[in-house]
Amino acid sequence: MRVRILTGIVLVLVLVAVCLFLDTLLFNAVICAVSGLGVFELLRAMKLLEFKDLVVLSMSQALIIPFMRAGYVERLGAPIVLAVTLCYFVLMVKNSGRVEIGRISSVFMFSTLIPLFFSCAVYIRDDFSGDARSGFYLFLALGAGWLSDTGAYFVGTFFGRHKMIPSISPKKTWEGTAGGIIFCTAVTLLIGMGTERWLWGAGISARVDYRLLFFLTPLFSVAGMLGDLTASAIKREFGIKDYGNLMPGHGGVLDRFDSVLFTLPAVYTAVRYLEILSVMAD
Amino acid sequence: MRVRILTGIVLVLVLVAVCLFLDTLLFNAVICAVSGLGVFELLRAMKLLEFKDLVVLSMSQALIIPFMRAGYVERLGAPIVLAVTLCYFVLMVKNSGRVEIGRISSVFMFSTLIPLFFSCAVYIRDDFSGDARSGFYLFLALGAGWLSDTGAYFVGTFFGRHKMIPSISPKKTWEGTAGGIIFCTAVTLLIGMGTERWLWGAGISARVDYRLLFFLTPLFSVAGMLGDLTASAIKREFGIKDYGNLMPGHGGVLDRFDSVLFTLPAVYTAVRYLEILSVMAD
Numbered sequence: 001m002r003v004r005i006l007t008g009i010v011l012v013l014v015l016v017a018v019c020l021f022l023d024t025l026l027f028n029a030v031i032c033a034v035s036g037l038g039v040f041e042l043l044r045a046m047k048l049l050e051f052k053d054l055v056v057l058s059m060s061q062a063l064i065i066p067f068m069r070a071g072y073v074e075r076l077g078a079p080i081v082l083a084v085t086l087c088y089f090v091l092m093v094k095n096s097g098r099v100e101i102g103r104i105s106s107v108f109m110f111s112t113l114i115p116l117f118f119s120c121a122v123y124i125r126d127d128f129s130g131d132a133r134s135g136f137y138l139f140l141a142l143g144a145g146w147l148s149d150t151g152a153y154f155v156g157t158f159f160g161r162h163k164m165i166p167s168i169s170p171k172k173t174w175e176g177t178a179g180g181i182i183f184c185t186a187v188t189l190l191i192g193m194g195t196e197r198w199l200w201g202a203g204i205s206a207r208v209d210y211r212l213l214f215f216l217t218p219l220f221s222v223a224g225m226l227g228d229l230t231a232s233a234i235k236r237e238f239g240i241k242d243y244g245n246l247m248p249g250h251g252g253v254l255d256r257f258d259s260v261l262f263t264l265p266a267v268y269t270a271v272r273y274l275e276i277l278s279v280m281a282d
Numbered sequence: 283m284r285v286r287i288l289t290g291i292v293l294v295l296v297l298v299a300v301c302l303f304l305d306t307l308l309f310n311a312v313i314c315a316v317s318g319l320g321v322f323e324l325l326r327a328m329k330l331l332e333f334k335d336l337v338v339l340s341m342s343q344a345l346i347i348p349f350m351r352a353g354y355v356e357r358l359g360a361p362i363v364l365a366v367t368l369c370y371f372v373l374m375v376k377n378s379g380r381v382e383i384g385r386i387s388s389v390f391m392f393s394t395l396i397p398l399f400f401s402c403a404v405y406i407r408d409d410f411s412g413d414a415r416s417g418f419y420l421f422l423a424l425g426a427g428w429l430s431d432t433g434a435y436f437v438g439t440f441f442g443r444h445k446m447i448p449s450i451s452p453k454k455t456w457e458g459t460a461g462g463i464i465f466c467t468a469v470t471l472l473i474g475m476g477t478e479r480w481l482w483g484a485g486i487s488a489r490v491d492y493r494l495l496f497f498l499t500p501l502f503s504v505a506g507m508l509g510d511l512t513a514s515a516i517k518r519e520f521g522i523k524d525y526g527n528l529m530p531g532h533g534g535v536l537d538r539f540d541s542v543l544f545t546l547p548a549v550y551t552a553v554r555y556l557e558i559l560s561v562m563a564d
Contacts, residue, residue: 082551085395086505086544089512096450096515102384105391113367168378223368230371233378262368269364 004249032066035115037253041243058111065115117261120268141267144220145259147184155179169232185217205280220263227262286531314348317397319535323525340393347397399543402550413561423549426502427541429466437461451514467499487562502545509544
């Protein structure tokens with residue numbers, strides 16, 4: 001528990017450091033590194049590291065996607081996406097009889113979605129660049145993932161009676177899940193109030209739409225839990241306990257960011273259509 | 283062979299009929315039907331029809347994608363894509379232990395790519411709507427698929443000596459492949475000349491970039507052959523001979539359109555960047 005908390009503190013410090021470079025390509029690079037690590041952990045979990053061609057293809061995909069909106073890469077977007085996709089079929093044909101199509105499909109699915117979902121952090125940064133909204137929305141995504149986890153853990157420990165899906169995640173209870181959603185929503189509303197007040201103090205006319213926040217946060221929270229369950233279902237099928245030990249006490253990228261991986265696209269999709277935080281120009 | 287030719291004639295007639303409605307939503311509907319049939323054939327090949335939830339999800343995906351650029355569906359694009367994607371993870375969790383993650387990933391991959399690749403026909407129609415280019419580019423994609431097949435078949439039959447990938451497709455030879463590419467390129471250049479002449483005759487100042495056509499057609503042809511090989515690799519892994527018998531003598535949608543499925547995105551991607559046919563406004 002001590003190691004866990006210490007690593008947690010380091011993780012928060014790294015996050016703060018990353019925030020300082022939010023508006024530079026360094027942020028893309030961090031997302032790129034996290035995506036690459038995530039995909040690598042998954043390939044290792046699926047015992048596919050020996051198939052070098054598949055590793056090279058999926059890793060390059062993980063490294064390209066976070067930059068897909070930057071400069072030259074964007075202009076060449078469609079041909080790159082098509083070329084990468086066709087390469088998967090080349091590997092299907094080439095490895096036919098050695099690697100099952102299902103495993104190559106899994107690599108395609110996860111090497112596309114893990115970097116794409118993480119890249120939603122970059123998209124949020126890009127679409128609301130230069131004002132307070134990008135930071136708030138990123139916070140919202142991280143919060144929806146981690147606050148739900150935390151809430152579910154404590155409520156589940158004290159009040160958990162009814163198991164949810166014991167075959168995948170033996171400790172999860174319905175009480176914990178409900179507690180996680182409620183805790184996450186409550187704290188998020190408080191963070192919203194704090195942010196609004198803080199921005200006003202800094203001379204920025206900001207308004208949080210609390211009604212939207214009240215209805216959307218539970219959805220973000222559920223998305224995060226789905227990420228958590230998916231990560232567990234994969235671990236269960238491949239018979240591993242953790243995806244890695246990069247962050248002692250927290251496991252690998254996919255252990256720590258499993259829920260955030262799903263809250264990021266959920267938050268990004270929502271804020272493309274709905275203005276949770278509006279910042280008025282003076 | 284007789285049934286095959288007869289069905290072929292019917293197929294060409296249907297194609298001509300479809301061309302008459304090229305600029306209406308009926309064309310989207312045809313692509314939608316073809317995508318749906320393709321995905322259905324694949325689910326049947328993978329013996330997944332008993333998993334109703336997976337069938338419903340993948341079929342709805344196949345039916346939505348060809349309309350993704352039309353009206354309301356386009357405006358709600360991102361949430362629809364995200365919701366459908368998250369549903370796959372729900373099914374992964376729900377069916378954990380019963381259906382392998384690899385099989386669900388395969389369904390995700392093919393139910394995304396088959397409709398998306400077919401929809402490139404809609405995108406070509408949309409992007410070059412109302413002038414001669416849309417028809418020419420669609421023709422190019424169909425030609426690259428079917429002319430390569432035909433060329434490879436005849437050249438392979440007469441001159442085929444060296445087997446290419448006997449484990450997947452025992453009849454394919456390197457001679458046939460080379461013959462297919464050359465035949466396809468030659469006929470495509472002739473079609474280009476004919477189209478140019480025909481358009482001039484109709485009073486439209488059109489110009490075909492023969493150099494582009496000469497360098498790109500072999501690539502389209504190779505893409506088509508990759509489609510063919512992929513379809514064979516899947517059939518081989520799941521131990522089936524044909525995807526269906528919808529078109530007697532030609533098999534199912536995936537048997538007849540396996541190469542076209544890959545030439546469509548290749549042609550679409552190319553013509554987004556390079557102007558193979560230019561039509562000058564008078």
